Amino acid sequence: MQIGDLSHRTGVSPRMLRYYEDQGLITVGRRENGFREYDDYLVDRVRKIRGLLDSGIPTRIIADILPCLNREQVLVVDADPQLRAVLIDQRDKMEERIAILQHNCDALSRYIKAMERAMTGGRPDEQASS
């Protein structure tokens, strides 16, 4: 698959696909003519990268943790305590973000529901005791 195909399949611009490669997030082969050749599994991988990026995780960190997100048993060979610290740190940060997002997501949902109640002709001052 070449870059345009992957771009269409993931919604990520070719520019960004090259950038991810540059940042060491993906490894890409070349055809004889110099064109990049992308393996199928990269579709998922690129989607995962996008998700992490959208969640505020910088490429530098993604590069660190990405190898640990699949096939875990395969790579545990290098039981580097430094890496371990990084991973634990990142996991904790993720947990914190999840909590924050969950909290705000709930609040938004409540607000949306309140709007709907207000729109569908309900008395505006009626409310669930939160």
Next chain:
Amino acid sequence: MQIGDLSHRTGVSPRMLRYYEDQGLITVGRRENGFREYDDYLVDRVRKIRGLLDSGIPTRIIADILPCLNREQVLVVDADPQLRAVLIDQRDKMEERIAILQHNCDALSRYIKAMERAMTGGRPDEQASS
């Protein structure tokens, strides 16, 4: 409370506190001498802003949703369908991010556990059937 105090209490630099004000995320009073005067409730608000920012939500969006994250019933007066669309959109995006983070967080935890198993002298090829 003045800017340095709030900065210490939130871990957010004065520069950023002014920036948030500039972006309309917080409303700040002034003393007679021109110094900013911050209300106590801004400590929580600024922490919330940081959390959302760290989770990849840009100030523009935060400005949109922040008024809806507290005191919901108070503000439902303007049942603007445009706003509703924005809120639903953002809530959905948040849910997606939560799912992504949760997924990766779990994978990280598994990997960390596997590392620990490998370090504490376990046979490296033993594994839980995932």
Next chain:
DNA sequence: TCGGACCTTCACATCCATGTCAGGGTCAAG
């Protein structure tokens, strides 16, 4: 064989969140 649609690299531009510095006021304690 030509044209269009793709690819390459490289460079410059942009937006956002942030840092940092300069030039200058405020104020309280010594």
Next chain:
DNA sequence: CTTGACCCTGACATGGATGTGAAGGTCCGA
């Protein structure tokens, strides 16, 4: 009254993620 710690504004700098455009190569189909 001076000094140091705070505050103000404004500007310039930076790093990361992204867009865009130029100059050129590849390849397929009319």
